[in-house]
Amino acid sequence: DGGITQSPKYLFRKEGQNVTLSCEQNLNHDAMYWYRQDPGQGLRLIYYSQIVNDFQKGDIAEGYSVSREKKESFPLTVTSAQKNPTAFYLCASGRTGRGPGNTIYFGEGSWLTVV
């Protein structure tokens, strides 16, 4: 099946721990994104990558890190510096280019809770 796979679906983090959320896509998309969604809120961009070995900070990058070593993979690490990490994390991917209909598609999301 083609798509975007996020894992794990549910994750619990202890105070002071780093955790890594996985995102893999087999859609041959160049661009990948990480968003955070808090309950009842919209999506906020954490990081994005338009090409392998390059990524850019989004609006709320502090306390997060990413890597893009392969086109298919864009893991997100939530570090201990992120003081309020409990949220729903969404990975997305899309084609680059200027086509008006070019948009992004989401994985199923990962729920992160601090315990």
Place this chain on the structure above:
Amino acid sequence: QKEVEQNSGPLSVPEGAIASLNCTYSDRGSQSFFWYRQYSGKSPELIMFIYSNGDKEDGRFTAQLNKASQYVSLLIRDSQPSDSATYLCAVKRDNAGNMLTFGGGTRLMVKP
């Protein structure tokens, strides 16, 4: 002022009615507009997009765009309880690749 604004709702409509969801945006350079549906606890899924002024229809959904007034709307005809979800409006500038800016979403409740 937020870049993309939506009334958070909830918008409540009876089954079979037309639901009208609105979105305004501040960047006049915006070129393409997208509507996503998000069920509670799930990820957003694309419903449709529009980039020309006027209406675009897809089944029970109609997107309307008015660039002069900087608003885009989504009409859902014959609303069903299964349409109950949060609807996210997203905007992009074509010269920014496919970077989208999302509104906060409108929660729609369709009552049987």
